[in-house]
Amino acid sequence: MIIREIEVDSLVSASKLPDADYVINPYVGCLHSCQYCYAEFMKRFVPISEEWGNFVYVKSKWKKPINVDKLSNSKILISSVTDPYHQIEQRYMLTRKILKFFIQSSCQLEILTKSDLVLRDIDILKRIPNITVGISINSTNDDIRNIFEPKAKSVYKRIEALKILNREGINTYLFISPIFPELSDVKRLIDITRPFVGYYLFENLNLRGAYKKRILNLISEYFPDYFSLYTKIYTTNYGKEYWSQYEQNIKKWEQEGKQTFKIYFHH
Ligand code: SF4
Secondary structure, eight states, X not given: OEEEXXXXXXXXXXXXXXXXXXXXXXXXXXXXXXXXXXXXXXXXXXXXXXXXXXXXXXXXXXXXXXXXXXXXXXXXXXXXXXXXXXTHHHHHOHXXXXXXXXXXXXXXXXXXXXXXXGGGGHHHHTTOSSEEEEEEEOOSOHHHHHHHSTTSOOHHHHHHHHHHHHHTTOEEEEEEEEEOTTTOOHHHHHHHHGGGOSEEEEEEOOOOTHHHHHHHHHHHHHOGGGHHHHHHHHHSTHHHHHHHHHHHHHHHHHTTSSSEEEEEOOO
């Protein structure tokens, strides 16, 4: 495991994401080591031979400090290509340090994580006027979580974190991502979490690049009954039909409650 502290020009980057003007990624690398991690491409930008998941660059020094006045009223996501609360945050407390800049600011801050470590910072979150915390979960089954997200927090801890955040008066959302065909029990997740989740985002499992083979190998090893379905979805045009039908189901489920659903399937 390689941990290196680095200096960066600025922590804040302009974003091309649909719902964020800026993103802040306190770390390069992420110790959650999800098998489907889309952020693995970040490895191209660091001169390191370690596998993704085995190194972290900690952006501990910034040439330009965070200028909250310049960012006023903008939407800022923490984080897009790392988890702001993966294991290393316990030691460096960098996300906590960043959040302090936004106390009483006019920015619309959004945190996205797979960890209940975010609860440590409730004292600061409560002092940021416009903040939403999103937790990402894709199944209620911890055995499935253990296969695809072996180093991330348990499903139970993440659901409890949403409950506590809601109880403390902090806006929450649930990011159901990535949805694994036939393995993600999306409807159940929605039903369990409705009382303490403000809105929902949905993203399907996209298989591209290096992790396509890895995921298909894991399906073949742990869920052989679904292997032919996965091959059909991810190697033929059937994928479009499958996800369109799934989208229709999600829209139906949306009618059953008061929360807004946003679907990010086609990207
Ligand atoms: S938490 Fe996000 S950034 Fe971290 S390994 Fe998992 S998918 Fe990648």
